[in-house]
Amino acid sequence: MLHWLEKRRGKDTAAPIRGVTGPKVPRHSGGWSTLRKRLEAEPGLRVLDVGYTSSTNINYLTSLGHSIYMADLVHDACEGDWQRGEDEDGKPVYDVEGFLDATLDFGEKKFDVVLLWTTLDYLPEAFVAPVVERLMEVMNGGGAVLAFFHTRTQGEETHHYRFHVTPADDVEVQLAEQFPIQRAFTNRSIEKLFQGWSGHRQFLAKDSVSEVIMTR
Numbered sequence: 445m446l447h448w449l450e451k452r453r454g455k456d457t458a459a460p461i462r463g464v465t466g467p468k469v470p471r472h473s474g475g476w477s478t479l480r481k482r483l484e485a486e487p488g489l490r491v492l493d494v495g496y497t498s499s500t501n502i503n504y505l506t507s508l509g510h511s512i513y514m515a516d517l518v519h520d521a522c523e524g525d526w527q528r529g530e531d532e533d534g535k536p537v538y539d540v541e542g543f544l545d546a547t548l549d550f551g552e553k554k555f556d557v558v559l560l561w562t563t564l565d566y567l568p569e570a571f572v573a574p575v576v577e578r579l580m581e582v583m584n585g586g587g588a589v590l591a592f593f594h595t596r597t598q599g600e601e602t603h604h605y606r607f608h609v610t611p612a613d614d615v616e617v618q619l620a621e622q623f624p625i626q627r628a629f630t631n632r633s634i635e636k637l638f639q640g641w642s643g644h645r646q647f648l649a650k651d652s653v654s655e656v657i658m659t660r
Contacts, residue, residue: 474647
C-alpha cells in the first residue's frame with residue numbers, strides 16, 4: 445500500500461507522529477463491499493470503528509442511520525502504561541484486564557458490526573487473544589467483524605494505516621501513527637484465533653493483506 449502514498453507525498457516526507465497525514469488512497473476491498481451491503485440494508489445498527497477518529501467514517505455511517513463508537517486500540521496499547529514487569533523468561537507482563545476495561549468497556553451496549561481493520565497485527569501479543577474474546581462478549585449474535593491481516597512482516601505495505609470507508613467498493617488508506625508490525629497471520633492462525641465464532645468468509649487481496657469477515 446505504501447507505494448501508492450509515496451507517489452503522492454514524496455519519499456522524503458516525514459511519517460506522521462500522531463493521527464493521520466497525507467492523501468487518502470483508494471484500495472479495493474471485497475470485505476468492505478460485502479459488509480457495506482448489510483449496512484445499507486439494515487439501518488439502526490451499532491458500529492465500533494477501531495482506529496484514530498475518522499470523520500469520514502462517522503459521517504458515512506451515521507448518514508445510513510447507524511450509531512458509531514470509536515476505539516484506537518493500537519495507540520492505546522502501544523503508548524499506554526500497561527507493562528507490569530517481566531516473567532521468569534524475561535518477557536513483558538501486561539495488565540491485560542486493565543487495558544480491556546479502559547478501551548473496550550461499553551457498559552450494556554452490544555455491537556452489530558466491528559471495523560477492526562489491521563489492529564491485531566500491531567498489538568502486543570498479550571493483548572491479541574483477549575481483545576478477540578472481549579469483542580465476542582460485546583457483540584450481538586450474528587454480528588460481523590471486518591478484519592484485515594498482513595501475510596508477511598516485511599515490506600512497504602506493513603506500515604500502519606488508517607482506513608476510511610466509502611459508499612463504493614473501495615476503502616481509502618491513509619498513513620497513520622507508526623507502530624511496528626508484530627506478526628503476520630495465516631489462514632490457520634486466523635481460524636484458531638476466532639475459534640468458537642459461528643463462521644467466517646475470506647477475501648483474497650493482491651497486496652499481502654487478506655480480509656476476513658467473522659460472524660459472531
